[in-house]
Amino acid sequence: MAMTEQAYRDFVQAQQDRVFSYAWYFLRHREDAEDVTQEAFLRLWRQYPAGDDAGRQAWLTRVVHNLCVDADRRRRVRRDRVRLADEGELERLPDRRAGAGDQLEAAQSRDRQREAVAQALAGLPAQTRGLMLLHYWQGLSLREIASSLGLNESTVKVRVHRARRALRQGLDGQLAAEVGT
Amino acid sequence: MTDDKLRETLGELPVVKCPPDLARRLAAIPDEPRRRPTVRWWVWATPLAAAAALAAVLIATRPAPAPRYTDAEVAAARIQAVETVSTAMTLIQRTQREAVSEVLGRQVPNTLRTSVQKALQLSEGGQG
Numbered sequence: 001m002a003m004t005e006q007a008y009r010d011f012v013q014a015q016q017d018r019v020f021s022y023a024w025y026f027l028r029h030r031e032d033a034e035d036v037t038q039e040a041f042l043r044l045w046r047q048y049p050a051g052d053d054a055g056r057q058a059w060l061t062r063v064v065h066n067l068c069v070d071a072d073r074r075r076r077v078r079r080d081r082v083r084l085a086d087e088g089e090l091e092r093l094p095d096r097r098a099g100a101g102d103q104l105e106a107a108q109s110r111d112r113q114r115e116a117v118a119q120a121l122a123g124l125p126a127q128t129r130g131l132m133l134l135h136y137w138q139g140l141s142l143r144e145i146a147s148s149l150g151l152n153e154s155t156v157k158v159r160v161h162r163a164r165r166a167l168r169q170g171l172d173g174q175l176a177a178e179v180g181t
Numbered sequence: 182m183t184d185d186k187l188r189e190t191l192g193e194l195p196v197v198k199c200p201p202d203l204a205r206r207l208a209a210i211p212d213e214p215r216r217r218p219t220v221r222w223w224v225w226a227t228p229l230a231a232a233a234a235l236a237a238v239l240i241a242t243r244p245a246p247a248p249r250y251t252d253a254e255v256a257a258a259r260i261q262a263v264e265t266v267s268t269a270m271t272l273i274q275r276t277q278r279e280a281v282s283e284v285l286g287r288q289v290p291n292t293l294r295t296s297v298q299k300a301l302q303l304s305e306g307g308q309g
Contacts, residue, residue, distance in 0.1 A: 005211040012207050020199040034203045045210045110193075117190045136191035164187065171182045 008045055011056065016041070018138070019064055025133055026068040028122045032075060036067040061140075061148045065130045072126040120170040128163035135160050 019040060023033035040063050049059040121129055134140045134148070142160065146153040182190075199207075250258070 008211055009208060016199040016204060016207055017196050020203065021194075021197040024197045025194060030200075034200065037199065037203060038206055041207045042210055113190050114194055117187070118194060121191075132191065136188055137194050139192070164184065168182060168184065168187055171187070
């Protein structure tokens with residue numbers, strides 16, 4: 001049974017920002033993130049994974065993660081020839097925490113912190129970067145990640161723990177460098 | 182940065198909006214005609230090429246069949262064949278000659294002699 005156009009469009013509408021954001025934070029390269037997002041939805045349309053929306057979402061998570069890992073590998077090969085794309089045009093959705101009376105200074109501080117985390121994240125190995133995003137940013141449980149990526153749950157747990165430690169160390173190093181300058 | 186702060190900050194990374202041109206491309210995916218899954222050419226070409234290569238190697242390395250007779254044996258056989266034909270011809274000629282001499286030299290004269298003797302005996306007895 002083929003996926004109906006309406007079902008596809010509804011699913012895309014609900015998932016496209018999440019998928020693009022994941023690819024963006026994973027790759028930090030706009031064109032690559034766009035390619036990954038387009039390829040993932042193309043596969044969704046052509047293959048029509050069985051199950052409900054939750055099942056399809058898990059399928060999409062796995063496909064996007066694997067496409068990101070591949071794109072990251074390819075980019076490492078051609079790193080010398082690629083200039084990171086300008087991300088200035090990308091639009092962020094409104095901050096969930098920002099209130100009407102939010103102070104500008106506090107908001108800027110949070111932005112800096114997030115950018116520092118995003119940059120430190122980019123320094124992690126591809127596989128663990130993905131796990132961190134899935135667990136802390138998308139809010140998937142370790143079991144859900146293990147199930148989506150076909151990994152053992154304890155393996156995911158160990159990798160997330162190590163990645164968090166590496167990320168914290170990277171951020172502390174970044175902070176020390178900023179203080180030093 | 183504390184562990185809790187890190188988790189919190191990661192969780193609050195803003196969602197990046199899908200760029201409008203990409204969103205349009207995603208929405209247009211169903212408009213493309215569905216392509217039937219095609220068998221990629223290397224799926225059939227690879228085993229075919231492998232089989233052809235294997236056949237070529239086998240043919241190239243196959244030992245040439247050993248000759249059943251040596252040149253000397255063939256020459257000897259040829260001589261024997263000529264001799265056999267020659268002997269056969271000789272036998273035929275000799276047989277023909279013997280047959281002719283047997284008929285003309287013995288059987289015909291004997292028959293004539295017998296006939297003449299009988300005629301003589303009849304003529305003498307009739308008179309006597």
